[in-house]
Amino acid sequence: MQFWEILGWMLWAVVFVGYLFALFAIVADLFRDHTLNGWWKAVWVVFLVFVPFLTALIYLIARGQGMAVRSDRAAREAHSATESYIQRVAGKSPADEIAAAAGLLAAGSITADEFTVLKAKALS
Structure with missing residues (x-):
């Protein structure tokens, strides 16, 4: 009997x-949905607290398709924000660095040897 009790507890x-x-997915979706009125969000949360399993089932059936769309949109926005942050932090492209070094060479701020070193560094 002990084995079946443990198995039952593991199942639960x-x-x-x-x-x-x-x-947690439902609550995150509720606050991610900008088309839903704040009062409706509060109603869903209250029902989730007092009638949790039935409300979760109804929510997933009624708004499940929208959950996928909103989750996908949030993931795309997060990915786009991450990509733009990486591009901004990563600095200039090698062509931009070489152009800046050529500008310094033309202005006489660096020598031809220093330009060659900067160019090699940018290309590596």
């Missing part, structure tokens, strides 16, 4: 963790 633990994942 998996179900509970799955429910928590669904609950």
Whole structure:
């Protein structure tokens, strides 16, 4: 009997963790949805607190397709923001660095040997 009790508890633990994942996804989707009125968001949260399993099921059935769209849009925005941040922080492209070094060479700020070193560094 001990084995089956442990197996039963493990099953309920998996179900509970799955429910928590669904609950957090629903709450995140509620606050990600800008088309939903604040009062409707509050109603959904209240129902999630007092009738959790039924409300989660209804939410997933009624608004599940929109959840996927909003999640995809949020992921794309996060990816775009990350890419623009990396490009901004990474600095100039090698062509920009060589052009800047050529400008310094033309202005007489650096010698031809220093330009060659900067060019090699930019290309490496």
